[in-house]
Amino acid sequence: MSADPKTLSAGASDDAPLVQIEDLCVTFTGGRKPVQAVSGVTLSVPRGQVVALIGESGSGKSVTLRTLLRLHPERRTKMSGRVLVGGRDVLGMGSRELCDYRGKTTSMIFQEPLLALDPVYPVGAQIIESIRRHDPSVSQAQAHQRALALFEQVRIPSPERRLQAYPHEMSGGMRQRAMIALALACRPQLLLADEPTTALDATVQIQILLLLRELQRELGLSVIFVTHDIGAAVEVADRVAVMYGGRIVEEGTVRELIHRPQHPYTQALLGSRSHGAMTPGQRLQTIGGSPPDLANLPAGCSFAERCSRASDLCRQAQPEAREVVHSGSLGHRVRCFHAGPATPAAPLPPVGEEPHALA
Template sequence: MTGSILEIRDLRVAFTGAAKPVRAVDGVDLALVPGEVVALLGESGSGKSVTLRSILRLHPENKTRIEGSIVAAGIDVMALSGAALADFRGKTVSMIFQEPMLALDPVYTLGAQITEAIRKHESGVSADAARKRALGLFERVRIPSPERRLDSYPHELSGGMRQRAMIALALACNPKVLLADEPTTALDATVQVQILLLLRELQRELDLAMIFVTHDIGVGVEVADRIAVMYAGRIVEIGAVRDVIRAPRHPYTIGLLSTRAQGGRLSGKRLPTITGSPPDLASLPPGCAFAPRCSSATSACLEAAPAAVELGHGHAVRCIHTAAVA
């Protein structure tokens, strides 16, 4: 795709710490244009967070094998190391974590953590100027009495406020791409909505490209332009939100959508589930990883990993039965 701010090509990540390498990500292609939001949807262990962290190269290098190409704002991420990698992180691409209580340093004030990031990336900014910017950021993410909160420690804030502070930290150096790793999962339902709206609003104002990892379809629909469904380290279906939600074509996506509790419409009945469990990533079958759980699977499914089938409007599915399922 031309004009993309972030382009991932054939990303493969394997963790080599165990006896058998765990293939957490197995050939992911993804491209974002500026200002676009993609929701990366999948269950635990589907490789969505691993994909996200690979973009910042946050995996321990001695225990991870990472292949493919990642280009963000013209920077070849895979070629970076040392100081250049540190300069890239937080400045070109920054990240919001699932649990801000764990992702913020407990013994530094929030203000100190934000000014530290600003002064790291922009030499010559005085401590005063950095603090003023941090204050501006706190106002922007609508933290009440921001002046006082800058001097607070993470444990002194509520979960929602902490996540706002985390967002302020991520936006401190005007990144072009924002990675959000389940930023609302650890929050109360009411606070979730507020954070989601705030993120969406800031993303539009700043024209940020954003990858939003979630396992909550509702959240993905709310926040994203496109949805990418991951299963066993691969994107099995990707497309505009309405295409994927209204006309899902991969059996896994179809199954996923049918498991949602549709308000009260299914009251009195058992929730539908996808039978079986996700495959062991250390010994993936050669064919389609979903085949063992798939009702329309045939022997052909077990032979080779299905290639992506383009259905138009950027809607692509990795299933050899696409035509039949539709």
């Protein structure tokens, strides 16, 4: 029997990245003008690693993430490029294959679980339904036991009782843990986390970040983690991709981007963080201006109007991504004509030698 051609690609190799995104473009066509939400994104996610997407609202992070599950309205969305997950072509999947792929191969932790969970069914029933949908050989009793084990794994207190609870009967942190349990129910290879700590208070945020990192290591998951908070990315990620105006403007390991940021936007994001070395009365750095209008993107670099290094070339042409060569560089890439270390006039906040402060 011949193999399915959809599974024959470099992505199917165990040594290849689990996720390979090549020149992805996503355009929404439902409004008066097309909105180019993602422009030429190329990204890979190695097996068993965490890649964080960071940037301001409207930079294309969540759109990229949702494309991996094809959650955009098909009639109002144009997608081009290549998206492979485990060697399977996501953009070429039919509806039946897509239903099997969602939840089983790739699952998602949504930003607001109160909206993502069905309010008219107990949370446990939703997890049981997901398990049995993807594995009909599992009995109701077996699915119940697996759901109970998942609640214990994500450390929900009184798990047997909480399986019968409705989403509105849980606290924000508990709902987020239940959302993680639901995402892990069918043992996916890839976990997508769309700002999973945004709506939580600081203490619960730390707990959820610790839990996600522990589960990722324990289960060997590949994770794409979307966040506004560069500090959260530092805590959970192996690599970081910085997005702006629908493009990845810089990508590298956590250590490279924290200690050797090259793009002015990355440096500005780091400079806008509060840190322990700040003196009384010292003001945080700010990024002047506003993100670009994705329905009217400029011909040149989208960050040019907010960048102190911008030249006429930046406003006329779009820079290509290029490798940054330095000692210990591991695929550090930047999209900028004038990339380089920050100037003394705009120092970066100090970051400890060990980036994972929660370890």
